[in-house]
Amino acid sequence: MATSSLRDKYCIVGVGETEYSRHSGRTTRAMAVEAVRKAILDAGLRAADIDGMMSYQNGDSTPANWVAPDLGIRLNFYMDVLGGGSSTEALIGLAMGAIEAGMCRAVAIFRSMNGYTEFRIGGTGARAAQPVRGLDLAQVPFGMRSAGQNFAMTFMRHMYEYGTTSEQVAHVKVAHSKHASQNPKALLKDRVTVQDVVSSRWIVKPLHLLDCCLETDNATCVIVTSAERARNLRQRPIYVMGVAGRVSKPRTDFHWAHGPISRVAGYYAKDIVFGQAGITPEDVDITGSYDAFTFTTMLQLEEYGFCKKGEGGDYVSSGIIELGGKRPNNTAGGHLCEGYTHGMNMVIENVRQLRGTADDYCPKAADGVHTYDYGPRMCRQVRDPEITMNLGWAMPPTGSALILRR
Amino acid sequence: MPQPAQYRGMALVIPDNDSEWIEYFQHARQHRLVMRACPACGLMRYPPSPACPWCMGLEWTWREVSGRGTIHSYEVVAHAIQPGFKDATPYVVVLVDLDEQRAVPTPDESLRIIGNLVRPDGSMESEREVAIGRRVRVMFQDVVDHLALPQFTLTDEPPVGRVWRLPE
Ligand SMILES: [Zn+2]
Numbered sequence: 425m426a427t428s429s430l431r432d433k434y435c436i437v438g439v440g441e442t443e444y445s446r447h448s449g450r451t452t453r454a455m456a457v458e459a460v461r462k463a464i465l466d467a468g469l470r471a472a473d474i475d476g477m478m479s480y481q482n483g484d485s486t487p488a489n490w491v492a493p494d495l496g497i498r499l500n501f502y503m504d505v506l507g508g509g510s511s512t513e514a515l516i517g518l519a520m521g522a523i524e525a526g527m528c529r530a531v532a533i534f535r536s537m538n539g540y541t542e543f544r545i546g547g548t549g550a551r552a553a554q555p556v557r558g559l560d561l562a563q564v565p566f567g568m569r570s571a572g573q574n575f576a577m578t579f580m581r582h583m584y585e586y587g588t589t590s591e592q593v594a595h596v597k598v599a600h601s602k603h604a605s606q607n608p609k610a611l612l613k614d615r616v617t618v619q620d621v622v623s624s625r626w627i628v629k630p631l632h633l634l635d636c637c638l639e640t641d642n643a644t645c646v647i648v649t650s651a652e653r654a655r656n657l658r659q660r661p662i663y664v665m666g667v668a669g670r671v672s673k674p675r676t677d678f679h680w681a682h683g684p685i686s687r688v689a690g691y692y693a694k695d696i697v698f699g700q701a702g703i704t705p706e707d708v709d710i711t712g713s714y715d716a717f718t719f720t721t722m723l724q725l726e727e728y729g730f731c732k733k734g735e736g737g738d739y740v741s742s743g744i745i746e747l748g749g750k751r752p753n754n755t756a757g758g759h760l761c762e763g764y765t766h767g768m769n770m771v772i773e774n775v776r777q778l779r780g781t782a783d784d785y786c787p788k789a790a791d792g793v794h795t796y797d798y799g800p801r802m803c804r805q806v807r808d809p810e811i812t813m814n815l816g817w818a819m820p821p822t823g824s825a826l827i828l829r830r
Numbered sequence: 831m832p833q834p835a836q837y838r839g840m841a842l843v844i845p846d847n848d849s850e851w852i853e854y855f856q857h858a859r860q861h862r863l864v865m866r867a868c869p870a871c872g873l874m875r876y877p878p879s880p881a882c883p884w885c886m887g888l889e890w891t892w893r894e895v896s897g898r899g900t901i902h903s904y905e906v907v908a909h910a911i912q913p914g915f916k917d918a919t920p921y922v923v924v925l926v927d928l929d930e931q932r933a934v935p936t937p938d939e940s941l942r943i944i945g946n947l948v949r950p951d952g953s954m955e956s957e958r959e960v961a962i963g964r965r966v967r968v969m970f971q972d973v974v975d976h977l978a979l980p981q982f983t984l985t986d987e988p989p990v991g992r993v994w995r996l997p998e
Binding site for chain 2: 553555556557558559561562563564565566567568569570573576577578580581583584589625626627628629630674675677678680681682683684685
């Protein structure tokens with residue numbers, strides 16, 4: 425597929441996040457303000473330099489136009505969209521479009537959520553009590569409401585069609601826990617084994633507890649501006665080579681109608697994003713494949729062509745996705761171990777990796793000095809990565825992708 | 831119709847202006863499983879929707895289907911998040927390929943529907959019985975006077991294709 429491209433014309437120039445915790449004790453507004461402020465300072469910008477702001481949420485956050493004035497930011501453009509996973513990459517593309525259209529010059533994109541203490545992703549509490557209407561009537565009355573319940577039949581069918589095993593996908597959690605053990609920010613820093621994963625209690629078969637990510641309180645932010653502007657800022661510019669936003673299968677309402685149901689949206693997104701970037705999966709040094717569940721990482725890696733369709737189980741259990749392997753995935757620990765952010769922390773991590781400043785336990789990490797010793801409480805910087813890719817997931821039929829370079 | 835219907839602690843809301851669902855559930859209350867069918871191209875679709883996804887036709891009729899099908903995939907919920915399902919765990923949710931319109935209009939498309947795997951008396955079926963490839967038929971669980979939910983129960987018909995379930 426031939427697509428037009430803004431390759432290398434836009435950059436991510438600043439990143440910021442709050443603590444990842446289960447006890448924020450404050451509003452999503454206060455957390456968003458902290459994350460946006462950190463990203464502005466990281467970029468070496470001032471409040472007056474930011475004139476665009478975007479956020480994504482599910483009625484669980486504070487809108488952009490409440491956050492900007494707290495920091496003295498006057499906006500020429502703002503927009504809050506409905507959505508969770510796959511929004512980060514999509515909004516980076518939209519921010520580029522807004523700047524390209526002349527609507528604004530620099531856009532801060534944030535996600536702020538008390539994902540543990542207020543609105544739990546799993547659908548418990550207030551979410552479980554919501555009335556069931558419209559399309560929800562096709563699933564929810566049958567006890568199918570949470571993300572895990574919504575995705576599990578996709579995972580089960582993949583096991584049926586390709587022989588994928590619980591032990592294979594457990595390696596995703598194993599790898600991400602290894603990476604999180606080198607991340608001072610991570611909510612879970614303990615390394616786990618395949619046996620730990622497959623012996624943890626069932627949530628919804630084929631998902632064990634440790635196949636599922638962590639509900640977390642946090643806010644995260646990235647700042648997008650033109651490459652021209654980026655060259656004079658504090659950080660090394662990280663260029664956007666390609667972006668695909670919320671690419672979908674033929675049916676997103678009741679996606680089960682269109683098979684194979686073990687196919688996910690990356691099948692359609694890969695040609696767009698690789699076409700823009702002009703690269704192939706072999707050129708990618710680090711992946712950030714969304715790990716709402718172990719299976720989502722695996723499904724996307726195979727759909728984007730990092731291995732053949734159906735061989736995702738082999739791929740994720742081969743060591744390739746671990747630090748020290750050929751193409752590590754979610755080097756900060758991802759949603760399974762660092763914290764659940766609806767995708768933003770995986771983009772932030774890739775930006776830091778490309779800068780060479782992964783904030784690990786190396787004393788001079790901020791200056792780009794690393795030991796490359798991947799033992800616990802040590803280093804998590806990949807040696808000289810040039811290209812990273814994020815594979816964002818909303819649900820089996822919808823996903824986004826982002827290719828970055830240094 | 832009286833609103834809402836209460837089922838397992840959930841409020842099921844199907845207002846009189848719900849042009850997609852209201853007649854579907856009225857048929858279900860008569861223990862008929864119906865699909866919207868497009869008069870222009872003849873294809874059925876589920877869930878009920880205001881237009882035909884294959885020809886954009888806005889017209890539709892209700893067409894009864896046999897309710898027989900094959901388990902395409904499934905899941906077993908061990909940890910319920912809806913309070914009304916806590917006492918039902920572990921319960922099985924099945925994705926059923928209905929016999930009608932299989933692999934039509936393209937090899938990738940089929941009429942599929944989701945329900946619980948239940949016993950003929952309506953109680954939740956044991957997870958030990960579920961498998962991809964096993965045959966099922968629809969049965970109706972009366973919720974209130976005006977509403978029934980289509981559910982699925984196993985039959986002793988020979989399975990379709992390979993029979994598979996998650997290894998213990
Ligand atoms: Zn039609």
